[in-house]
Amino acid sequence: MITNKIQSAVSEALKNLYGIDIQPEEIVLQKTKKEFEGDFTVVVFPFVKQARKSPENVANEIGADVCGKLSDLSGFNVIKGFLNFTVSDSYWISFAGGIAGNSRYGLKEVNPSDAPVVIEYSSPNTNKPLHLGHIRNNLLGWSVSQLLAANGRNVKKVNLVNDRGIHICKSMLAWLRYGNGETPESTGMKGDHLVGKYYVEFDKHYKAEIKALMEKGVEEEQAKKEAPLMVEAQQMLKRWEEGDKEIRDLWQKMNRWVYDGFDETYKKMGVSFDKIYYESNTYLLGKELVQKGLDLGVLFRKEDGSVWCDLTDAGLDQKLLLRKDGTSVYMTQDLGTALLRHNDFDADQLIYVVGNEQDYHFQVLKIILGRLGFDWADKVYHLSYGMVELPNGKMKSREGTVVDADDLIEEMEKTAEEMCRDRGKNDDMSPEELQELYHILALGALKYFILKVDPTKTMLFNPAESIDFNGNTGPFIQYTYARIRSIVRKAVSEKGLDLNAKCNSVKLDDKERDVIKMLHDMPSVVEQAAEAYSPAMVANFTFELAKAFNSFYQDTPILREPDANRMVFLVQLCDIVSVAIKNMMHILGIDVPERM
């Protein structure tokens, strides 16, 4: 890499000229700003004190020394304390030639025998359908998996289905009470939606009971506990934990409905898992750990029988691990599943894609794992992402302002269809091909819209803008890709061009150089994005690349280029850019169409 060479040469120059010792990798090399001449910039201010010369002198001396040694540099210029190096066109051209035809450009190979990084995402509750918040989770989980794999990590994707607990009992109870035996078949509803309907139903009746009790003079806190529905739901959970057959059968039936619904949604979103854990199979593990913790003296039991971890010495609170009736809570289960997962995979890292409202939970989880004596506790990494808000505020399931995942995808597909109809360029495509295309565009828009934002930040989801096809959007990039493929196809079929031909020296114009420089940059963008767990960095880079290409394309008539040798070069460049776009979009979980 030219960047490493420059760093080394600058490091040497500093040593030779001024006796300053700085490791090559510590030399900060930045891309030269557009408005100045050059490709890479070194800021020399940090060295002037030790060099005891003016910034201009230092920059000029280093520049001359480095350029004398590196034939890939064609020159340098100095503006104040900024030393700008210009890379020779021959370097760029040979670089482009070197990556031409490489369909995996920008992606590293994975060694399957490496200790895996296990990434958990999705982790739905089985009491209601997926909504917009889950979409961000799923898209992030999938994309970060792709991103880490693109950076050479051996990734295993896992899902932990929260298939048991009081929330499930609420849906079950409500279905028994008010369901009249409804099934997905009898209603034509997707199973997860049907079960979700009864979760809402429970809440409605539960609220009414609380209100009635309060009118009789019961305090609110007390009313919430005493309401008959809540008492019954709790009894149901107890019976479930005791293995009561009637309850278990009902539970299995309703969960089946939900899984079938989820599978459909996952498929549409294009996400999948290497392994699925069910909390019903793992929650007991946590109880064993609690016993271990009691034996170790890390946990303690209160008079009422509940078990706690005292974290006040770590500046936190006391944390409940077992209720007084002996049933386990979220934290108990998470301890158990963490251990199970560690044993299953002997992982290098355990990543949890979970919203930032659970920052505290994971902080506590790591501490307790550590206190239980697990030295791998620090391999747990909480990939904490921000909430999704709507233009009119937060999503609240009780207020009916949630955006349902299935509805959203369907609407996006409809919009994609309208957009394409308006342009009318796909008349010869079959209905199936068109349907597939609409799906690709709809998901491209949705995924890009969500993934282009830094995962850690709260984001605003504007439905109207999310389906936009212009500007910094998925479809804009998809369109750029389709257009490039069209050129390459024509070059081969109509001009008989050989994509693998060697092209001799050509002259580069600014736009071409800009594109090549971006391609040159791509591997390090993937690396940085992987380190930051940020698909957003990949997304924004890809948009910049598409823009740079479009700008180049706009004033370069490729297929009318008279010089055959130069045409080969231009078409190869197009081809590389299309590969780059495809690979980057693949990291985002977005497909790119050959035509649209």
Add this chain to the structure above:
RNA sequence: GGCCCCGUAGUUCAGCUGAAUAGAACGUCGGAUUCCGGUUCCGAAAGUCGUGGGUUUGAAUCCCGCCGGGGUCACCA
């Protein structure tokens, strides 16, 4: 109240391992077509980077105070 996160053009977002006049996109206004796919390209207007201090040759970026917004501290998950 304790702890954590966030305040950048009208709007949505980059930039936040400190560096040159703070960048995009949408929207607004004005241009480009002998077109290989105009779902394109070029340009303009638009910002006291919440606020007040501090560190530094240099701060949107690091530190402290304040203001504003959010999260969390459940025998919910």
